[in-house]
Structure formats: C-alpha cells, structure tokens
Amino acid sequence: MDVDGLWLVAFKTEAGWKSGGVLALVGDRMVGGDSSFYYVGDSKRSRDADGWLLDGTLKVRHYDGSDLTSYGVHTRGFDARFHAKIPDPGGKGVGNISAPPPGPGTVAFHLTRQHNV
Numbered sequence: 001m002d003v004d005g006l007w008l009v010a011f012k013t014e015a016g017w018k019s020g021g022v023l024a025l026v027g028d029r030m031v032g033g034d035s036s037f038y039y040v041g042d043s044k045r046s047r048d049a050d051g052w053l054l055d056g057t058l059k060v061r062h063y064d065g066s067d068l069t070s071y072g073v074h075t076r077g078f079d080a081r082f083h084a085k086i087p088d089p090g091g092k093g094v095g096n097i098s099a100p101p102p103g104p105g106t107v108a109f110h111l112t113r114q115h116n117v
Contacts, residue, residue, distance in 0.1 A: 003093075004025055005114070006117065007022065007093070007113055008111070009023050009032070009109055010109060011109050012109065018070040021035075021037070025054075026117055028056075040059050052086040056081075056082045057081060058082050058097065059077065071107050073102065078099045080098060083098075094108070094109070094110055095109055
C-alpha cells in the first residue's frame with residue numbers, strides 16, 4: 001500500500017474535530033486546501049513495521065473569504081512542519097502540524113483516504 005491519494009483532513013480544535021479540507025499526496029508533494037486556505041509542501045516518506053511515516057513542510061496561505069482558521073486563529077498564512085503516521089492497510093492516519101504565530105502552535109489532525117491516485 002502506498003500513501004499517494006486524496007485525503008480528507010480533520011483538525012482537533014477546542015470544539016472537537018473539524019474538517020480542514022483535503023490534501024493530495026503524490027510522490028514527495030502535498031497540495032490541498034479548503035474554502036479559504038490552500039496548502040502546498042513537500043514530504044519525506046519512510047516505513048516502519050506498522051506503516052508509513054511522513055515528515056515535511058507546508059505553506060498555508062489565505063486566498064478567499066474569512067481568514068479565520070478552523071482552529072480559531074486569524075492569519076494571512078504561515079509555514080508549518082508536518083508529521084503523520086499512516087498505518088497499513090492505510091485508510092486512516094494521524095499526525096500534527098507545528099507552526100509558531102501567526103500559525104496555530106501545534107495542532108493534531110486525522111487523515112482519511114478518499115481516493116487512490
């Protein structure tokens with residue numbers, strides 16, 4: 001199983017889990033977004049006994065509508081570190097993004113595969 005595909009992203013917030021849009025993983029590239037922000041970045045992949053590990057960087061940029069993120073921070077954009085674990089057979093993953101202000105700090109997320117690429 002590979003992790004290339006289209007993934008739904010949900011972020012953990014004070015109000016619970018909230019949809020954060022979609023993320024496409026193709027090779028070492030990550031692209032995605034939601035109704036107000038887009039995400040672009042690179043990741044390095046490795047495997048362990050349980051599945052895939054992804055470690056990378058994301059640029060998150062506001063492009064339309066409200067600049068209020070799903071975790072309650074107003075921002076025009078930020079750069080973040082991205083860490084994820086996607087266990088085999090690979091339908092779901094967990095991870096976190098870390099970004100100092102104007103980013104959110106450290107925020108947990110879930111990934112749910114929507115489509116293979």
